[in-house]
Amino acid sequence: MTILDGKALAQRIQGELTEQSAAFFAATGLKPCLATVLVGADPASAVYVRSKRRACARLGFESRHHELGPETSQQELEALIDALNADDGVHGILVQLPLPKALDADAIIDRLDPAKDVDGFHPTNVGLLALKKPRFVSCTPAGVMRLLEESGIDPQGKRATVVGRSAIVGLPAALLLTHAHATVRITHSRTPREDLEAAVREAEILVVAVGRPGFVPGEWVRPGAVVIDVGINRLAPEPGQERGRLVGDVDFDGAVEHAGAITPVPGGVGPMTITMLMHNTLEAARQRVG
Ligand code: GUN
Numbered sequence: 001m002t003i004l005d006g007k008a009l010a011q012r013i014q015g016e017l018t019e020q021s022a023a024f025f026a027a028t029g030l031k032p033c034l035a036t037v038l039v040g041a042d043p044a045s046a047v048y049v050r051s052k053r054r055a056c057a058r059l060g061f062e063s064r065h066h067e068l069g070p071e072t073s074q075q076e077l078e079a080l081i082d083a084l085n086a087d088d089g090v091h092g093i094l095v096q097l098p099l100p101k102a103l104d105a106d107a108i109i110d111r112l113d114p115a116k117d118v119d120g121f122h123p124t125n126v127g128l129l130a131l132k133k134p135r136f137v138s139c140t141p142a143g144v145m146r147l148l149e150e151s152g153i154d155p156q157g158k159r160a161t162v163v164g165r166s167a168i169v170g171l172p173a174a175l176l177l178t179h180a181h182a183t184v185r186i187t188h189s190r191t192p193r194e195d196l197e198a199a200v201r202e203a204e205i206l207v208v209a210v211g212r213p214g215f216v217p218g219e220w221v222r223p224g225a226v227v228i229d230v231g232i233n234r235l236a237p238e239p240g241q242e243r244g245r246l247v248g249d250v251d252f253d254g255a256v257e258h259a260g261a262i263t264p265v266p267g268g269v270g271p272m273t274i275t276m277l278m279h280n281t282l283e284a285a286r287q288r289v290g
Pocket of ligand 1: 094098140
């Protein structure tokens with residue numbers, strides 16, 4: 001049984017990206033530049049944005065941060081996006097989601113210059129991925145594929161089941177696995193439980209991204225399967241604890257009894273997501289400079 005150590009892999013790839021950003025600077029006099037946009041006061045979003053900005057600093061990227069209040073209007077946010085699109089010094093733009101409910105997130109994503117959409121959320125980038133001509137791929141599924149590749153796991157000819165159908169994780173993960181020649185089943189929170197169980201039991205590669213702790217019982221995991229747990233769920237604190245534990249969507253203790261390889265939570269997919277954001281930002285900078 002192998003624990004797929006996303007944290008260690010992310011550190012190695014970030015080391016390579018640090019060298020590549022230094023080489024980019026030596027060749028162009030420019031640092032890859034990521035603009036981060038945080039609207040409102042969601043504490044989890046603030047934590048995510050801070051860790052993305054720290055990654056920029058660590059890798060020798062420039063980060064320009066824009067923080068807007070919870071009452072920001074659609075027009076104000078659109079004006080900021082327009083300004084960042086027009087700014088030649090900005091290579092990638094990241095609008096942290098979720099946005100406050102009063103704002104239309106789809107309209108904001110549509111407004112991004114697809115060439116700066118390092119999250120891979122813009123319809124143009126989603127469409128290019130669907131057509132097997134990927135430019136910027138959503139960072140979490142891209143990180144999942146890189147983790148498989150670097151772990152010597154080839155999806156070709158394998159039965160893969162994806163649990164979750166979000167535009168950001170489940171659907172692009174299913175597309176990427178299909179492009180890698182796996183035979184892919186997509187299931188989700190409304191798949192009847194017995195169908196879900198059957199699909200999980202047949203999976204040689206299982207990717208779970210539904211955001212519900214323990215959604216997949218460990219005993220469903222096929223012997224020898226590769227289990228990629230994308231969920232990051234914080235449990236209620238136990239007595240005497242200040243904060244609850246972080247757990248994935250798969251019952252980890254049960255799954256390790258059957259899996260051939262499994263990602264831990266934390267320290268599995270999470271660190272790979274930020275790494276792929278940095279990868280996409282460097283790529284955006286290279287494409288802009290030509
Ligand atoms: N919110 C949760 N995950 C993400 C992500 O990958 N990108 C952005 N922009 N917002 C998120």
